[in-house]
Amino acid sequence: MASRFCTESWIREGLPSFFPLPAVRICEWPDHWLRGAQLAGLADAPCKTTEKNAVANNLAIDNAGRESAEARLANALVGFKLRDNAFRLLTQTAAWTVLILLGGVIASLIVGSMPAIRAFGLNFLSTEAWNPVTEKFGAMAPVYGTIVTSLIAMAIAVPVGLGIAIFLTELCPYALRRPIGIAIELLAGIPSIIYGIWGLFVLAPFLQEHVQPGLISAFANVPVLSGLFAGPPYGIGVLTAGVILAIMVLPIVSAISRDVFETVPAVLKESAYAVGCTTWEVVRSVVIPYTSVGIIGGVMLGLGRALGETMAVTFVIGNAHRIAPSLLAPGTTISATIANEFTEAVGDLYTSALIALGLILFVITFFILAISRYLLMRLHQREGL
Amino acid sequence: MAIYDTRRRRSKFYIGLCYACVATGLGWLALILGTLLFEGFRGLSPAVFTQMTPPPGSEGGLKNAIVGSLIMTFLGVAIGTPLGMLAGTYMAEYGRHSKLTLVVRFINDILLSAPSIVIGLFIYEVMVVKMGHFSALAGSVALAVIVVPVVVRTTEDMLLLVPDTLREAARALGLPRSIVIGKVAYRAARAGLITGVLLAIARISGETAPLLFTSLNNQFFSTNLNAPMASLPAVIFQFALSPYKEWQQLAWTGALLITLAVLVLSVAARMLQVGRPGK
Numbered sequence: 001m002a003s004r005f006c007t008e009s010w011i012r013e014g015l016p017s018f019f020p021l022p023a024v025r026i027c028e029w030p031d032h033w034l035r036g037a038q039l040a041g042l043a044d045a046p047c048k049t050t051e052k053n054a055v056a057n058n059l060a061i062d063n064a065g066r067e068s069a070e071a072r073l074a075n076a077l078v079g080f081k082l083r084d085n086a087f088r089l090l091t092q093t094a095a096w097t098v099l100i101l102l103g104g105v106i107a108s109l110i111v112g113s114m115p116a117i118r119a120f121g122l123n124f125l126s127t128e129a130w131n132p133v134t135e136k137f138g139a140m141a142p143v144y145g146t147i148v149t150s151l152i153a154m155a156i157a158v159p160v161g162l163g164i165a166i167f168l169t170e171l172c173p174y175a176l177r178r179p180i181g182i183a184i185e186l187l188a189g190i191p192s193i194i195y196g197i198w199g200l201f202v203l204a205p206f207l208q209e210h211v212q213p214g215l216i217s218a219f220a221n222v223p224v225l226s227g228l229f230a231g232p233p234y235g236i237g238v239l240t241a242g243v244i245l246a247i248m249v250l251p252i253v254s255a256i257s258r259d260v261f262e263t264v265p266a267v268l269k270e271s272a273y274a275v276g277c278t279t280w281e282v283v284r285s286v287v288i289p290y291t292s293v294g295i296i297g298g299v300m301l302g303l304g305r306a307l308g309e310t311m312a313v314t315f316v317i318g319n320a321h322r323i324a325p326s327l328l329a330p331g332t333t334i335s336a337t338i339a340n341e342f343t344e345a346v347g348d349l350y351t352s353a354l355i356a357l358g359l360i361l362f363v364i365t366f367f368i369l370a371i372s373r374y375l376l377m378r379l380h381q382r383e384g385l
Numbered sequence: 386m387a388i389y390d391t392r393r394r395r396s397k398f399y400i401g402l403c404y405a406c407v408a409t410g411l412g413w414l415a416l417i418l419g420t421l422l423f424e425g426f427r428g429l430s431p432a433v434f435t436q437m438t439p440p441p442g443s444e445g446g447l448k449n450a451i452v453g454s455l456i457m458t459f460l461g462v463a464i465g466t467p468l469g470m471l472a473g474t475y476m477a478e479y480g481r482h483s484k485l486t487l488v489v490r491f492i493n494d495i496l497l498s499a500p501s502i503v504i505g506l507f508i509y510e511v512m513v514v515k516m517g518h519f520s521a522l523a524g525s526v527a528l529a530v531i532v533v534p535v536v537v538r539t540t541e542d543m544l545l546l547v548p549d550t551l552r553e554a555a556r557a558l559g560l561p562r563s564i565v566i567g568k569v570a571y572r573a574a575r576a577g578l579i580t581g582v583l584l585a586i587a588r589i590s591g592e593t594a595p596l597l598f599t600s601l602n603n604q605f606f607s608t609n610l611n612a613p614m615a616s617l618p619a620v621i622f623q624f625a626l627s628p629y630k631e632w633q634q635l636a637w638t639g640a641l642l643i644t645l646a647v648l649v650l651s652v653a654a655r656m657l658q659v660g661r662p663g664k
Contacts, residue, residue, distance in 0.1 A: 080561040087563035088479050094471030095480065095489045098537060101530060102492050105503060108510035163406025171403060180407065182655065187414045189651045190644060191591020193618050197625045197640050198417050201424075201633075247413050254410065278396035301498060308500025310594040311622065335502045335594065342509075342598045358506040362499070369495045377491075 105362065113356035115348050124356060130321035130337075132345070137353035139360055141321045145238060145331040146361070149313060150306040152242025152327070153249050157306075158299055160246075161253030166283055168254075169261040181258065188251035196315035199244040200236070204316055207243070208235030212328055230326040234318065239327040241317040248312055249302040256301060260294030260379065261287055294379045300372030308365045310335035334361040418644075425641025428634040433642075438604055438620055441629045447639055449606040450620040453521070454590065456608065457600060457616055460525035461589055465532025466582055472533070473540025478566050490541070496534040504530050505595035513599060521607075521614035524600025531592060532585040539581025543574040580654045587650035591643050593618035617643055 116124060116137065127138020168181055212233030219225035264287050272282045288295070318330020319340050332340075334357045345351045432446045439445025472489065480486040508527040513519055547570050555565040571578065601613040602623060608614075621639045624632035 080564075084561040084563045087566070088475075091471045091475035091479060092485070094468050095475040095485055097468060098472050098489050098493055098496070098533065101533065102496060104511065105499075105507045108507050109503070112506065112510045160406045160409055163403040164410050167403040167407045171400060180411070183414055184410055186648065186651060187410065187417075189587060189647055190417065191593075191618070191647060193591055193593045193621055194417070194421065194640050194644055197621060197636060198420060200625060201637075202416075202420050247417075250410060250413075278392050280396035280399040281392065283399075304498050308498075308502070310500065310502045311618075314622075315625065335500060338502055338506070339594060339597055342506075343601065355506055355510070358503050362503045365498075365500055366495060369498055370491075373491060373494045 109355060109359040109362060113352055113359045115352035116356040119349060120353075124353075125360075128321075128323055132341075132347075132350050135347065135349050137349070139334075139357055141323050142332050142334040142337045142357055143360060144323050145241075145317065146307055146333040146335070146364075148238055148327070148331070149241045149245055149317070149333055150303055152239065153245030153306045154299065154303055156243065156246035157249040157253050157302060161250050161298075161302070162257055162295070164250075164254040165257035165261050166287070168258045170279060170283060170287070181255075184251050184254055187247075188255065191311075192248060192309055193311040195244055195248055195312040199240065199312060200315040203244060204235040204240050207240055208233045212239075216328070227325050228327050231324075231328055233328060234330060236316045236318045236330060237328050238317065238324075238331045241313045241331075241333070242327075244312045244316055245306045245309055248309060249306050252305055253298055253302045256298030256376075257291075257295055260291040260298065263294070263379070264290050291379075293375050297372045297375035297379065300368055300375065304365045304369040304372060307368065308335060308361060310339050314339045334358070421637070421641055421644055424634075424637040425644075428638040429641065433635070433638055437606055438615065438624075438635070439631065440604075441627065442631065444631055445635065447617065447620065447635060447642075449603065450615040450617045450639065451642070452606070452608070453600070453603070453614040454617040456610075457521055457525045457528060457596070457614065458586060458590055460522075460610075461528025461532055462582065462586055464525060465529035465585065466536050468529075469533045469536025469581075469585075470540050470578070473537045474544065474566060476537070476541045477544035478562065478570065489537075493534045493537045497538060500594075501531060501592055502594035502597075505598055508595065508599045519599065519601040519613045520611050521600045522610045524596045524614065524616065525610075527595035527599045528589045528592060531589050531595065535585040535588055536581050539584065540574075540578060543577030543581065544570055546577065547573045576657045580657045583650050583654040583657070587647045587654070590646050590650070591618060593622055597622070 120127070120137065124137065124139050125143070126140060127136070128140045129136045129138050130141060131137070164184060168177060168184075172180065212229075212235070215229040216231075216233065219229045268286050268290065269282055272286045277285070313333050314336040317332055317336050319332050319336060320330040321332055321337075324331060338354050338358055342351070342354050345354055432444070433448075434446060434451065435448055436444075436446030437449050438447060472493075476486045476489060504527055508523050508530065512523040512526060516523070551569055551573060552565055555569045556562075560568075596616050596619050600616060600619070602619045603613045603615040605615075617639045621636045621643075624639070625636035627633065
């Protein structure tokens, strides 16, 4: 029987393009379609017990029985098609929803920050003042704090993270690889509030008593550095926030660098060893150049995390709206300002200024993350070739 | 020979530095977990689970915060998982080579590491402002927004690991794709899909920033989804920054509970993944 449903495109849809299609048009319902329909519970099974029965039943469905079987099959296939299209549409809608989520985030931030943008314009970015009483708001201090803490974090986390990745891929005995890798990844899984509370009660007092006085006296007579490490050791401040962020970002950097280091073909490394390179020379001249794109991607990903991190920073930064030259002084970051002040903000302009800060943060991290993902994606494509 | 010695010494030096890096990383982990276990277990008692958060300066527990966290985490996962799974399914099954998949994958990866406080602002604008008050429901939705990208990512990855021959075999029986996906692909990838959900739960159980101005906090026991609700992270945030000894102790205990939950979830997820290749 000629089929309305048995079009070539319907078959083609599910198969890879190289799959050979029958040259002859299928004119009868093949048996395995029927069986497929039975398996899915969409068509009545002619038999459920033994193969013997099945054969008998199949034989029984001739001329007269055939008509009704075909009708049932046609119905089942309509059901198949409906279900399939519905499910496809459902999943496609879900995929669109992910895009809509991002669009929603951007749109709501823009709408929310409109009052502040209208009131301050571009001056918002270049004003340091933050005064809820006179309703004068500027984003410079939080933006400065965000960038400086993230830079401190990256300055510590990148070398240490790369060191760990080199250890894990080049030096580590095979038996230790997994446990140490897992331990580093566990560090990544600990929620940021835990880092925050640890930073507040353990790291800040430790830095205040043992590290900061030493830094202050050590750099007291060095021209530029004396300005960076000046003033009383508060314990909490920009430097402490940077250190906590470094601990948080470290596992991200090391996990990604380890993954990209593992993509270096063994042949390359072995040839370098064969011409007499030392382990360090292999790492520096073969492994790192080969994976530089991936490393930069991983570093950017870590930077994106550091820029947006909220709780760990909020605990230890001190929440002071000013740009102090000293790294030991309290400061603030965008996310810390929002977390600390949002629920207490009175007045539309105050709230709107905080949302505008959120918008700035989102735009910065969006671009950093986009670049990072692009670089990592390019690496995977090369790997795939 | 002298040059060779210098090269070897340099190599030894840098390799020594690598060892130092590993020691630093593991040292930090040990320090954080050590302090947390010490301070947390010191305050752990049955009262933590049976009493409410206390007013300043008196003893109490974390019952309302624990229950609040459980409710909102559950709702967040319940809302976010189906959406994430369906989107991941589209990317791995129907639209494997479509442009939409490329774009969604890119955007999803960005959402995955987007600052969670911005998600909080988004839900504040969309739900809290519209409803006129803070609510546990808004908190759950904020958590769901964080769950979605995690689940999308793992679902896509895990479905792509299912061999195409399995799908082709099922198709050859005449099954439509929706049934191939439901009864073959999902089943083959089941362990991986569960891993994704576990990871998502681990991720949101410690999230604080998106809850601060969606579900706010509540000193009292509440299961009303339409009212502010306490959550462990929000209580930790409030108590740790307070000057009261009892509150600080409760903050440590709460932090310990969260960390234990997250560690158990990550280990469970990892064990599921380890069990996979054998199948």
